[in-house]
Amino acid sequence: MPNTGxxxxxxRCVVDASAHLGESPVWSVEEQxxxxxxxxxxxxxxxxxxxxxxxxxxxxxxxxxxxxxxGCMALHASGGAVVALASxxxxxxxxTQALTPLAPATYDLSTLRLNDGKCxxxxxxxxxxxxxxxxxxxxxxxxxxxxxxxxxxxKVDGISxxxxxxxxxxxxxxxxxxxxxxxxxxxxxxxxxxTVSNRRVFVQAPSGVVLDGATVDAEGGYWVALYxxxxxxxxxxxxxxxxxxxxxxxxxxxxxxxxRDLTTLYVTSASHRLTREELxxxxxxxxxxxxxxxxxxxxxxxxxxxx
Numbered sequence: 124m125p126n127t128g129x130x131x132x133x134x135r136c137v138v139d140a141s142a143h144l145g146e147s148p149v150w151s152v153e154e155q156x157x158x159x160x161x162x163x164x165x166x167x168x169x170x171x172x173x174x175x176x177x178x179x180x181x182x183x184x185x186x187x188x189x190x191x192x193x194g195c196m197a198l199h200a201s202g203g204a205v206v207a208l209a210s211x212x213x214x215x216x217x218x219t220q221a222l223t224p225l226a227p228a229t230y231d232l233s234t235l236r237l238n239d240g241k242c243x244x245x246x247x248x249x250x251x252x253x254x255x256x257x258x259x260x261x262x263x264x265x266x267x268x269x270x271x272x273x274x275x276x277x278k279v280d281g282i283s284x285x286x287x288x289x290x291x292x293x294x295x296x297x298x299x300x301x302x303x304x305x306x307x308x309x310x311x312x313x314x315x316x317x318t319v320s321n322r323r324v325f326v327q328a329p330s331g332v333v334l335d336g337a338t339v340d341a342e343g344g345y346w347v348a349l350y351x352x353x354x355x356x357x358x359x360x361x362x363x364x365x366x367x368x369x370x371x372x373x374x375x376x377x378x379x380x381x382x383r384d385l386t387t388l389y390v391t392s393a394s395h396r397l398t399r400e401e402l403x404x405x406x407x408x409x410x411x412x413x414x415x416x417x418x419x420x421x422x423x424x425x426x427x428x429x430x
Contacts, residue, residue, distance in 0.1 A: 136413075137177065137410075142175075144394075145161055150385070156176055159174075161173045174204060199426045212275065226270055226273050236253055238251055239286040239288055240288060242427075243424065245294075245427070249270075251286070265282040283302070283303035284301060290312060326362055335349070339421065341385075341419050343360040354369050355370065385421065386415055386420075389412070390412040
């Protein structure tokens with residue numbers, strides 16, 4: 124039976140970030156620092172977009188303000204970061220804050236933006252789209268892309284809100300979620316060619332459960348944030364539920380393993396769309412949470428190649 128007991132007392136807030144919509148945590152093993160984004164300006168979200176950094180040793184934080192909404196980021200092997208902005212994928216120079224275009228968006232910017240994404244273990248950058256909250260926008264018009272050359276190549280179609288991207292420890296399986304469809308799919312993954320095949324349902328969530336960002340641990344467990352439910356969940360490689368962990372915030376968004384030995388699980392969260400009363404009851408909403416789940420993670424790959 125899965126462990127569904129509350130362990131809120133084991134969860135701590137390491138950065139009281141008050142993020143509007145925190146996402147995309149990425150741990151740097153070399154720097155012993157956690158990066159993440161606050162998504163920023165998008166319909167229904169007027170907060171500034173930013174990339175942020177938390178230094179484990181000193182506790183110091185810093186941020187880089189961005190001119191457009193940002194969906195996700197990955198660290199670049201040559202320094203800086205790759206960021207998925209509303210109008211496309213860019214390289215961010217941490218020293219100068221300069222943005223260099225890598226690939227433009229190929230969709231209507233009024234209806235879609237880039238959302239969840241990360242690198243596979245060969246260093247390819249994958250990113251999916253999110254629909255505008257405008258109810259007139261048709262469901263299923265988004266895509267999951269892979270950055271190839273200076274283009275975003277669509278690999279999976281029919282997506283509304285892309286999330287939950289992760290790879291098994293041996294890179295043979297790619298996981299991907301559409302939050303609106305409440306489904307995590309598993310694909311066979313060819314790490315040499317960067318291609319997917321044999322799409323099948325890995326997890327089908329019940330009505331009302333929003334599957335958000337995810338990561339995979341060293342044992343192959345798939346960890347996913349349950350947005351609006353105040354929990355994170357771990358699924359075994361066979362798709363069965365292993366455990367749920369209750370959090371002191373209702374809107375967890377994504378997870379990443381970090382810390383000195385990759386045994387700390389960091390969780391980003393959101394404070395947007397919470398009432399004044401809800402914010403008062405959730406002082407850590409928008410913060411970066413941390414816990415030790417008794418399993419270690421894997422180093423997050425950096426961007427090294429296209430195609």
